[in-house]
Amino acid sequence: MSDYPLESTERERDRLERQARVLRPLTERLLRRAGAEPGASVLDLGTGAGDVAMLAAELVGPTGRVVSLDRDAGNLQRAHERGERAGYTNLSFLERDIADPPRLGEGFDVAVGRYVLMYQTDPVAVVRAIARAVRPGGAVAFHEISLYEGMRDDAWPASTRLFVETMAKLSPSLRRRIQANIAPRLPSIFVDAGLDVADWGFELSSPLVHAADAIPVGVDLMRTFEPLAIADGAIAAGEIDWDAQERVWRESPPHGALTLPASVLGWARVPGSKGDDRDA
Ligand SMILES: C[S@@+](CC[C@H](N)C(=O)[O-])C[C@H]1O[C@@H](n2cnc3c(N)ncnc32)[C@H](O)[C@@H]1O
Numbered sequence: 001m002s003d004y005p006l007e008s009t010e011r012e013r014d015r016l017e018r019q020a021r022v023l024r025p026l027t028e029r030l031l032r033r034a035g036a037e038p039g040a041s042v043l044d045l046g047t048g049a050g051d052v053a054m055l056a057a058e059l060v061g062p063t064g065r066v067v068s069l070d071r072d073a074g075n076l077q078r079a080h081e082r083g084e085r086a087g088y089t090n091l092s093f094l095e096r097d098i099a100d101p102p103r104l105g106e107g108f109d110v111a112v113g114r115y116v117l118m119y120q121t122d123p124v125a126v127v128r129a130i131a132r133a134v135r136p137g138g139a140v141a142f143h144e145i146s147l148y149e150g151m152r153d154d155a156w157p158a159s160t161r162l163f164v165e166t167m168a169k170l171s172p173s174l175r176r177r178i179q180a181n182i183a184p185r186l187p188s189i190f191v192d193a194g195l196d197v198a199d200w201g202f203e204l205s206s207p208l209v210h211a212a213d214a215i216p217v218g219v220d221l222m223r224t225f226e227p228l229a230i231a232d233g234a235i236a237a238g239e240i241d242w243d244a245q246e247r248v249w250r251e252s253p254p255h256g257a258l259t260l261p262a263s264v265l266g267w268a269r270v271p272g273s274k275g276d277d278r279d280a
Helices: 010-034 051-060 073-085 123-131 157-177 183-192 211-231 242-250 274-279
Strands: 041-045 065-070 091-095 108-114 134-146 196-205 208-210 257-259 262-269
Touching (some): 010 051, 010 108, 010 134, 010 211, 041 051, 051 065, 051 091, 073 091, 123 183, 157 242, 183 262, 208 211, 211 242
Parallel strands (some): 041 108
Antiparallel strands (some): 196 262, 208 257
16 A cells, blocks of 8 residues: 655665654654543554654553564664664564554554655545544554645745755655645545544644754755656656755854744544443
């Protein structure tokens, strides 16, 4: 169900780690709201370099449990090594498609994915499959990106202009392969997958970050997408001057900051509750 287009390389795993440092506060807020509390069980979807796994492991503590899935063996190895080095004893990793999640007793308390639903060709089917691994009353939560929202013209014009120009070149290839503007669709994806959105747990949020921290998310993300546009013939190899891009971002004013493309945070409940279940 996924035709994940990004490379499986150490460089890409390094990028995910740098990106994670910027995204962490938003994901933490989402996880807490969705119920990742001490003792809870969390299913982490598409773990990459393991950052969401470790964040969840911290929140649920030693009495909780985190099971992380990824199809990429290299990513799982990096995530596993980092988790061990950090001393987490409540983390396990499985090489598995997120559309085929494992079962855990009566179901996980929370399933969470970051920057992963946007890569699925049929997000409704994937969310429906994930919901079956979550207990009634538990939560399904995603932190995704809305690539075309959030950069502010007036925040830092030089870097913004370069970002917008480059994104325009990459856009046709992204739109073909990625749910590039998933934000406004997330509530209906959840509803179509059978989740209960009565609590309306959705938010579009643009982190305001220091310029130095923005480079990993802005320029690195576009660099990651570059091979797709070259493969499609949309741009030529070497056409984008990445050194110039990074220079503009690095030469930001002291304490320069800008808004990044927006994050969409969304969570919804699996219908029913433990009580309902027992009464049935
Ligand atoms: C952009 S990375 C995000 C990693 C991590 N969630 C984070 O935010 O740091 C997406 C990850 O999802 C994995 N992935 C994508 N589609 C998948 C699928 N259908 N099943 C399992 N893993 C998948 C990729 O291998 C990659 O590791």
